[in-house]
Amino acid sequence: MVQAVHRAIHVLRELATATPRLGVTELADRIGVAKPTVHALLRTLEAEGMVVQDRETGKYQLGPGLVTLGNAYLDSHELRTRAVTWADLLASQAGAAVWVGVLTDHHVLVVHHAFRPGGSVQVLETGASLPWNTCALGKAIAAFLPAERRTELLAGELPRVTGASIVDPARLTTQLDRVREIGYALDDQELTLGDAGIAAPVFDRTGEVVGGLGLVGPVERLLTESARQECAIAVREVARSLSRDLGAPRNAGLRACG
Amino acid sequence: MVQAVHRAIHVLRELATATPRLGVTELADRIGVAKPTVHALLRTLEAEGMVVQDRETGKYQLGPGLVTLGNAYLDSHELRTRAVTWADLLASQAGAAVWVGVLTDHHVLVVHHAFRPGGSVQVLETGASLPWNTCALGKAIAAFLPAERRTELLAGELPRVTGASIVDPARLTTQLDRVREIGYALDDQELTLGDAGIAAPVFDRTGEVVGGLGLVGPVERLLTESARQECAIAVREVARSLSRDLGAPRNAGLRACG
């Protein structure tokens, strides 16, 4: 492990979570490293455009270079590239927004967001990071993870985002078992009050889960008995098509049950 | 300058530009560093989620952590935050897409994209990096930069993207002078065939340009004599409102002429 790089990233993380700007001293305190060291790191990060110094206050904040790199990741991401057309298709078919996401640590990163067609103003959620236990996307992915990885997730932090968020490992385990049976996952206002989700897993050529794809929209529209079934079928269908696009074997979902 | 950090970022940059995945050996060759060194860097970057190793081929590609950081930058970005409502307003008012961008080196980074209202499928351009000389946004910003920075830009690379791209420093200089007079910049298919742009600069509380805001859309809709004038006025108006939101002095545009 290269210490300097580790620390540099730690600095970036701290800048990302904290208030807009942070001074060298405060930063040094937070990550427990001497002030001159942090200063040196910041200077190199600044030279690379990963950090910007406010000329007035001398404090530092994140820089635009990060967006460029982040975008490069998204462009190079095979799941995302392939998912775009499928997501658009599903969005217009179901009349709701579609999210495509991957699992990073304990969060689901939304890598693509197809807007609900013809709708009013919508906020783009690409780049958003959601606790896995609070969204259909996360549960769909988790359900098909190797058993060890799954218990790891269940043992980790399970934050509560809304009153409906499920934070009990036992209940989640039951839900995941059910997800493996029916092939899709639900969330009922566990992430956003008033919004529900229906998602299915996506597999790659090795047969492992690489992400998920699902609908997001008002509970009233997604979770009525009739709509729920229709949506679930559509989501599962599209997710399976996408998986096959990625070269997944037909039985991908079955093997991973672990 | 912390060498290790510099090299780590160089690795990320290389991964961003190159084909989806890159091996350790090839990477080491490209950046001119010994193979084990690159390996160590990759391992730390991987532990941080900035890089992912393909388990089949052993090659490396960018990781999701970068998106999280990139998004954190966008969220913390004051110009962007403040611009969102103004951009939406302008988009619905003008019936065209609105871009908000900042200058990074020789490129304009699009930090916000308000879709054309009610339109058909549109690709989100947030995160895109455009050569400054090929878009209205870039020219609007460049025109109000301190003189030295401006000559620096003009002396740098001026890539040609379409046949209409302007790559002659003299012509650009004339255009920029004009931009300073009328307060907005145009581009006529210099970035995308069939698309034009109208943009105006945005200033912060110190009176310096921090970015730009402008309309993007089909030439036929934006550049007809009547539309052009109307759009230009709207863009300039909104950009000025946004500047004042950021605390810019009233005379911001005038002083920066350099």
Add this chain to the structure above:
DNA sequence: GAAAGCTGTTCGGCAATGCCGAATGCCAAA
């Protein structure tokens, strides 16, 4: 089928590198 070439990876020792304590210069508030 063997062997050569290519990967990514590990090891150990040299010294360059990045680290830190203390001192500096700067600004703004008291």
Add this chain to the structure above:
DNA sequence: TTTGGCATTCGGCATTGCCGAACAGCTTTC
């Protein structure tokens, strides 16, 4: 004016990260 806090610079110690060479796994080639 003084004081406190800030970002920044300096120089020497030793930790850290660097590289050459050797290893292990793989596909390609003869």
